[in-house]
Amino acid sequence: MRPASVGFALVLGLAALLPLADWIPGGSRLLRSTAPFESWAYGTLSAVLIAIVLALFWRRLRLPWREGLWADLGRGADARPVTFSLGLGAVSLAAYAAVATWTFDRRPLLIDEIIQLFQARIFARGLLWLPATGLPEFFGAMHLVETPARVYGQFPPGAPAMLLPGVLVGAAWLVVPVCAAVSAALRPVVLRRTEAQPGVRLAAALLFAFTPFTLFLSGSYMNHVTVLTWILVSLAALARVTDEGEGPRPLWAFVSGLGFGIGATIRPLDAFAFAVPAALWFLARAVRSPRRWSDALAALAGVAVPMAIMFWINDIMNGSPFRFGYQVLWGKAHDLGFHPAPWGPDHTPQRGVELVSLYLLRLQTYFLETPFPALLPMLGAIALRPRRLGAFDRLLAGGGLLLAAMYFAYWHDGFYLGPRFFFPLAPILALWTARVPGLVRERWGAGLGYRITVFTLIVGGAYALVSGIPTRAQQYANGLLTMRWNADSAVTAAGLRNALVLVRESWGSQLAVRLWGRGLSRADAERLYANVDACRLEETLAALERAGTHGAAARIQLWPLLDDSSRLELMPFSQDHSERWQPGLSYTSRCAARLWDDRRGFTLYTPLINAQSPDAVFARDLHERNAVLLERYPGRSLWLLKPATDSVGAAPRFYPIDRDSMTRSWSTPDTVSVLPPALPYEPLRIPGAPPARRARE
DSSP states (O other), rough: OHHHHHHHHHHHHHHHHSEEEEEETTTTGGGOOOOOHHEEEEEEEHHHHHHHHHHHTTTTEEEEEEEETTHHHHHHHHHHHHHHHHHHHHHHHHHHHHHHHHHTTTTTOHHHHHHHHHHHHHTTTTEEEEEEEEOHHHHOOEEEESSEEEEEEOOTTHHHHHHHHHHHHHHHHGHHHHHHHHHHHHHHHHHHHHHHHHHHHHHHHHHHHHSSHHHHHTTTTTTHHHHHHHHHHOOOOOOOOOOOTOOOOOOHHHHHHHHHHHHHHHHHHHHHHHHHHHHHHHHHHHHGGGGHHHHHHHHHHHHHHHHHHHHHHHHHHSSSTOOOOHHHHHHGGGGSSSSSSSSSSSOOOOHHHHHHHHHHHHHHHHOOOOOSOOTHHHHHHHHHHOOOOHHHHHHHHHHHHHHHHHHHHHOOBBBSSGGGGGGGGGGHHHHHHHHHHHHHHHHHHHSSHHHHHHHHHHHHEEEEHIIIIHHHHHHHHHHOOOOOOOOOHHHHHHHHEEEEEEOOOOOHHHHHHHHOOOOOOHHHHHHHHHHOHHHHHHHHHHHHHHHTOTTTTHHHGGGGGGGGGGOOOOOOSSOOTTSSOOOOOOOBHHEEEHHHHHTTTOOEEEEGGGGOOOOOOEEOOOOOGGHHHHHTTTTTTEEEESSSSOTTTTEEEEEEEEHHHHHTTTSSOOOOOOOOOSSSSOOOOOOOOOOOHHOOO
């Protein structure tokens, strides 16, 4: 055992198992560990005890195990590499498509997915952007860039471009599963260069393809999957370039560079993390052997082609080749580094440590869904590794460490279907997990310890198949219900024609978008919304809207509201707990009415930006501000879209609106403190409301 390997495994193990975010003084409460330590302790003990019993009595139990069986299967896969890769890709595609269909309803559920699909549909029309609406409060979304002339998504162009073929054939949901299946098929190609043992290669390929982390992300629209596909394309081509005894291979080198370049147009950080070690490898080979410069230059050309296209698109859309849409929308606060974040707390080195610690802790659960921490086998394999790492292992290790370092310097908590920022590590984690039985056998022989190790892994895998994966699938299938609602089908079922549909969002969402409508940047709007009492913000915005105050003048009047931010609490009177409340303030009738609306149910507008029905225009319901919409869309029938109740996930319904009665409801309410009528299940009590007036209301 190499001391360096043991030391690295120990450090990584401490970071991956200890709840550092809980122990750092002054750490963020939002980043506190949710790791089930007690469950892991019982799960590990149970798995090991069952494995011991199986290891002692496996011959009597007549289990289908003989020494060398798995290695024989691995050699069989090696004997037919093309057949194995294609078969693995086909089976994995079926699994990913099933997850996309039955777990995620073939719908984009996270705002990142929604905006990237929106941009892909813009590309499908032969455009880079749509004309600006001039009404971001009605039609905008958090990750949509809206300038005076154009509207487009904030993400690099590669991610929506990957969805474009699916959009053109009406199957955008299938793009990511297909890319993930390509990744599964490519993985054995890289493994043949990385790992000498055929049984380990087989186990690593299967683990990567069907580990729960891969399975669920591959059924989504997330660009973490597509960027990994191109990274694996690059690594597979690099394996051909670096075959021992072969001369220069500029064509494969070009393909390798092309993969990294395309990956950079999807997720620049992820591609950069693995491109840097690969570039150093190309450079070192060229320095040692001058004839290898053709490979290095070909790889550089491959990187340059997609990067040049991305820079050209950036220049047209964002005003500079090196400026991305999220920088247009959020400014330099979106960049790597330690500084105020676009939203949420400032990003500091301490917060970076908390985030990386949290990602590792989440991997312990979401990677394998085993009863024991999922990284334990990998850590054991690292500690037992007796030899110096090979060149490909060093490349992958360098890429993984660089990826972790960059996300240490990134401010956002990337949690969706697991720690998604660390998804490019999945092939590495699968490989080292697959290595642990062989390393145990190499060190201690094929005795009881080896059999216990193998059976422990088998028990963990069986638990994942029987309990972990089905439970997680059910959890995902029952979540984000509002995002799954099919607006186009609902419009057809309701028989709407030439309709203007006003979407009732929560009071908090209305306040945030109305700040956009006053010309405030997304970052300023986020800061005001998170640090000002909702009623004070409501009344100030109403005055600014009546006066037509916009831009810098509006910001000047809104900024003093931040003075009382230290006294705020989360809103206790609404289902939208992101709204802020300052205890002791009296609420006006306007504010009470908005809270009453929240208690009667609200939905989300953002998923509706991808609605395709020609029979309905969806816009946010902003009460008095709706007069602007009536002028823009005269003659349309009016409908309100909201759930019948305030139950979480309740499906929205269309309610017809009488234009005249809606207009009359816009008369300015009085400004005394009032209380909405008591609800049948819980009276809504707002401090400061006079008792007599409360009873009348």
